Amino acid sequence: MSQLTPLIDHFNYFTTIFLMVAGLYIVIARGNMIKKLVGLGLFQTSVYLLYLTPGKIVEGTAPIIDPRFQVYSNPLPHVLILTAIVVGVATLALGLALVVRISEEYGTIEEDEIFARGEDE
Amino acid sequence: MIRLSEHLPIIQVLVPLFGAILTAFARRGTTAWAIAATASVLAPFVSAAMLWTVFETGRPISYVMGSWAAPWGIEYRVDLLNGFVLLLVSVIGVATISYARKSVAAEIDAHKQAWFYTMYLLCLTGLLGIAVTGDAFNAFVFLEVSSLATYVLIGLGRHRRALLAAYQYLIMGTIGATFYIIGVGLLYVVTGTLNFADLADRLGPAMDTQARPILAALAFMTVGICLKLALFPLHAWLPNAYAYAPSFATAFLAGTATKVAVYLLMRIFFSVFAIAIPASALPVTEVIVILSVAAMFIASFSAIFEENAKRMLAYSSVAQIGYITLGIGLANQLGLSASLIHVFNHALMKTALFFALGAIVYRTGLVNISQLSGIGRRMPLTIAAFVVAGLGIIGVPGTAGFISKWYLAMAAIDKGWWWMVFLIVASSLLAVVYVGKFIEVAYFREPGPDVAEAHEPPISMLLPLLALAFATVYFGIDTRLTTSVAEAAASALLGGAR
Numbered sequence: 001m002s003q004l005t006p007l008i009d010h011f012n013y014f015t016t017i018f019l020m021v022a023g024l025y026i027v028i029a030r031g032n033m034i035k036k037l038v039g040l041g042l043f044q045t046s047v048y049l050l051y052l053t054p055g056k057i058v059e060g061t062a063p064i065i066d067p068r069f070q071v072y073s074n075p076l077p078h079v080l081i082l083t084a085i086v087v088g089v090a091t092l093a094l095g096l097a098l099v100v101r102i103s104e105e106y107g108t109i110e111e112d113e114i115f116a117r118g119e120d121e
Numbered sequence: 122m123i124r125l126s127e128h129l130p131i132i133q134v135l136v137p138l139f140g141a142i143l144t145a146f147a148r149r150g151t152t153a154w155a156i157a158a159t160a161s162v163l164a165p166f167v168s169a170a171m172l173w174t175v176f177e178t179g180r181p182i183s184y185v186m187g188s189w190a191a192p193w194g195i196e197y198r199v200d201l202l203n204g205f206v207l208l209l210v211s212v213i214g215v216a217t218i219s220y221a222r223k224s225v226a227a228e229i230d231a232h233k234q235a236w237f238y239t240m241y242l243l244c245l246t247g248l249l250g251i252a253v254t255g256d257a258f259n260a261f262v263f264l265e266v267s268s269l270a271t272y273v274l275i276g277l278g279r280h281r282r283a284l285l286a287a288y289q290y291l292i293m294g295t296i297g298a299t300f301y302i303i304g305v306g307l308l309y310v311v312t313g314t315l316n317f318a319d320l321a322d323r324l325g326p327a328m329d330t331q332a333r334p335i336l337a338a339l340a341f342m343t344v345g346i347c348l349k350l351a352l353f354p355l356h357a358w359l360p361n362a363y364a365y366a367p368s369f370a371t372a373f374l375a376g377t378a379t380k381v382a383v384y385l386l387m388r389i390f391f392s393v394f395a396i397a398i399p400a401s402a403l404p405v406t407e408v409i410v411i412l413s414v415a416a417m418f419i420a421s422f423s424a425i426f427e428e429n430a431k432r433m434l435a436y437s438s439v440a441q442i443g444y445i446t447l448g449i450g451l452a453n454q455l456g457l458s459a460s461l462i463h464v465f466n467h468a469l470m471k472t473a474l475f476f477a478l479g480a481i482v483y484r485t486g487l488v489n490i491s492q493l494s495g496i497g498r499r500m501p502l503t504i505a506a507f508v509v510a511g512l513g514i515i516g517v518p519g520t521a522g523f524i525s526k527w528y529l530a531m532a533a534i535d536k537g538w539w540w541m542v543f544l545i546v547a548s549s550l551l552a553v554v555y556v557g558k559f560i561e562v563a564y565f566r567e568p569g570p571d572v573a574e575a576h577e578p579p580i581s582m583l584l585p586l587l588a589l590a591f592a593t594v595y596f597g598i599d600t601r602l603t604t605s606v607a608e609a610a611a612s613a614l615l616g617g618a619r
Contacts, residue, residue, distance in 0.1 A: 027292060027296065036292060040292060040295055040296070044295070044299055047299055050303065050306050051306050087262065090265075091269065094291065095288070095292075098284055098287055098288045099288065102285060102288060105281040114285065
């Protein structure tokens, strides 16, 4: 069991790295524009986890000052990530809107099909 | 009674932001343009006042958001470096907005014009915000504000390829911004702070015990910002984005967006990392020098073989960014000065070039060089301005481009890299080829049927173009403003390095 302890201790970080790499791989490897955006979303979401994980302090409570508690969790990462989530939502929405317009203009959302037409102006 | 002068840093950002809200409610393009013009014209006064204050007092302006003191609250901090960048961005904003009215009216559908100006103002807000803030996460938020607005500006281009260009830029830009924010996250975990100055103080002690996450953060942030500033080979999004965006958007972005990213790179390198960690810890500057030289040559060759004039200038931009990052990579006093001077000069020259192309598109609808034969006889002033700015890009003595390349060459010699001077001159010769190709077609061929009807653009487009062309020559002769501010800012950046 002792070999597994670092894995369990850092479970969140391993998940983060897995999601990060998986998301980036999808963006690079897939030609379908919606799937690319899914990968991009995954990639961005992994960063939320990267921020939130160290914000949790063992035994810490919600950061509201009260004489009964001594240890509080760090609220700042949550606030930052709330902002990052809004940014992520806006990016995804804009990306999807662009894909809708591309689909209207080209009739496809596969990158290789669009580039195969090789239009130059 | 609130004293306005104390609140200049936030006013700088709020004016275009509120302008954007107002334009969003405007129905007609002209109303939206008037609002955008008002907001844009106010901006340089604010930034000039701040730069002047910093220059006179010798101390940076620190603005505390909502009375929360610096490491906890968000601090807006204006020193010589970002005061200079703010002034540059807002001046380019004024030039482009006066140019915008006719150009946008011709290229954007009437019902989309108000939204177009909203996006322009949001982009301006974001760019000014990145430059003014002293907080790493706040910079990310502004980066995304400007980026999202930029994607829309590009996507509104006439050709359907504009949509693809915007989509590709969205993917690349988001990856870049996310890389940046991963770096910021790692730094936050190590130090518990997001303020640039505070980070610089705390990274040094943390370096002894937690070197690995700090170096990883440096790598992530460098790659992320280099994606945004289109350092070769991360420039793949730029040529299409510039080629298919509306003329106004291309001119504005070429003069501002990459320049602000360069500023952010300088801030991260020299105000944060250079203070805290030894330069030998990670060979970032060496990698940047190699990539910059590659950009100077490969992008210039791409420009030579490019038929589309807008895309030719876009590749030229990638090459010119190579000169700017080369100065950062040299990392000495003269190199940083050269970078800053070239940020300023290149913004003037490239905006002028894209103005001229926009004017040609306005009159003829053409962007392919071969179709523009004899255009110089039909639009003499426009093409003359193009030639002046083009000579600046080459670096001919008497133009602003010469000053930046002179400083860059001096920086290379100062470093003992005399061979670098040859590379700088050789790559400038490539610029002679692609600028010369355009001039040959424009002046030395008989006007073709495509340009028979062409004549000078309206005065509202011609004036900003001529003003920037004049500035190209002016800053090539009277270099007091650019060199004194750039040298002082470079000293301040390097002064922090221990």
